[in-house]
Amino acid sequence: MGGAGAGGEAEASSPLLLPRSAPRPAVGVEVRRQVGLAAPLVACSLLQYSLQVVSVMFAGHLGELSLSSASVAASFANVTGFSVLLGMGSALDTFCGQSYGARQYDMLGTHMQRAIIVLMLTGVPLAFVLAFAGQILIALGQNPEISSEAGLYAQWLIPGLFAYGLLQCLTRFLQTQNIVQILVACSGLTLLLHVMLCWLLVQIFGIGHKGAALATSISYWFNVALLVVYVKVSEAGRRSWHGWSREALKLKDAKVYLKLAIPSTFMTCLEYWAFEMVVLLAGFLPDPKLETSILSVSLNTMWMVYTIPSGLSSAIRSEEHKFEVPPPFCSVIKETCG
Numbered sequence: 001m002g003g004a005g006a007g008g009e010a011e012a013s014s015p016l017l018l019p020r021s022a023p024r025p026a027v028g029v030e031v032r033r034q035v036g037l038a039a040p041l042v043a044c045s046l047l048q049y050s051l052q053v054v055s056v057m058f059a060g061h062l063g064e065l066s067l068s069s070a071s072v073a074a075s076f077a078n079v080t081g082f083s084v085l086l087g088m089g090s091a092l093d094t095f096c097g098q099s100y101g102a103r104q105y106d107m108l109g110t111h112m113q114r115a116i117i118v119l120m121l122t123g124v125p126l127a128f129v130l131a132f133a134g135q136i137l138i139a140l141g142q143n144p145e146i147s148s149e150a151g152l153y154a155q156w157l158i159p160g161l162f163a164y165g166l167l168q169c170l171t172r173f174l175q176t177q178n179i180v181q182i183l184v185a186c187s188g189l190t191l192l193l194h195v196m197l198c199w200l201l202v203q204i205f206g207i208g209h210k211g212a213a214l215a216t217s218i219s220y221w222f223n224v225a226l227l228v229v230y231v232k233v234s235e236a237g238r239r240s241w242h243g244w245s246r247e248a249l250k251l252k253d254a255k256v257y258l259k260l261a262i263p264s265t266f267m268t269c270l271e272y273w274a275f276e277m278v279v280l281l282a283g284f285l286p287d288p289k290l291e292t293s294i295l296s297v298s299l300n301t302m303w304m305v306y307t308i309p310s311g312l313s314s315a316i317r318s319e320e321h322k323f324e325v326p327p328p329f330c331s332v333i334k335e336t337c338g
Helices: 002-013 024-060 064-089 092-101 105-131 133-139 144-155 158-176 181-204 209-233 235-240 251-284 288-320 327-337
Strands: none
Touching: 024 064, 024 158, 024 181, 024 209, 024 288, 064 105, 064 133, 064 144, 064 158, 064 209, 064 251, 064 288, 092 105, 092 158, 092 251, 105 133, 105 144, 105 158, 105 235, 105 251, 133 144, 144 209, 144 288, 158 181, 158 209, 181 209, 209 235, 251 288
């Protein structure tokens, strides 16, 4: 009886749940690992977004008209072009993540090729929209003087539009494999080049605010070139890139990609439009030059802060891809979308 009573007291005194302090060390390690992965991604997003910010800043040194027209053109290009390609490219997070988790590294290159084809074809009609940006803005009731200058600025962004699409594909291709340091290094070098290009084209050669837009396009292509070279020469790149494949041309797989890319594009565009439309609507105010300039500076600051949660979310997606997924489960996406 006494032994049974003692045993009952021991069972009653033993906790049914682990103390709350027990998992804290594991949580701390995970938080530090997430922050360590997110920091380079935040830096990469910040450096890439800084290209357009620097261009608008150099245009602002030319006068109020140049600043307002560059601001309106950048917002118009983000709404009608860059945000669309950003959303279309985000589907690679899912496809490349599935292949990387299943250790089907050769499929990473195939998915990227398919995304490149889709984004380049998507960029063609978007380029036509940017080509007639001035006329579109005037038709929408914007200030004619600002619209004309904004149209010229947008036209010089067209080459950068296609480079931006390629950059999204390459960034996600490497990010899925947790290759983030090279992304930061290439983005940093690109930003340094961009500052020098803006200074040369705007201040030295006197091209005006069009030179700032041209510098943006050149810088995007320079960043793409750096990443392409890395994919070609690095061991990680050779492991997942084996040249162009006919698999990327299959119409059936392209439809599967679009079924994920189109909803993602709508979500991304709605997020961008909610903010960028404010700059365009400022053109209807009594002093459009001043109002668009002020709102542009405010929104650029806001978007730079936004890169912090954006980098954290990218880190979470990258961590998910580390878990090994059995190859049969790689067809889950096709079964879901098809």
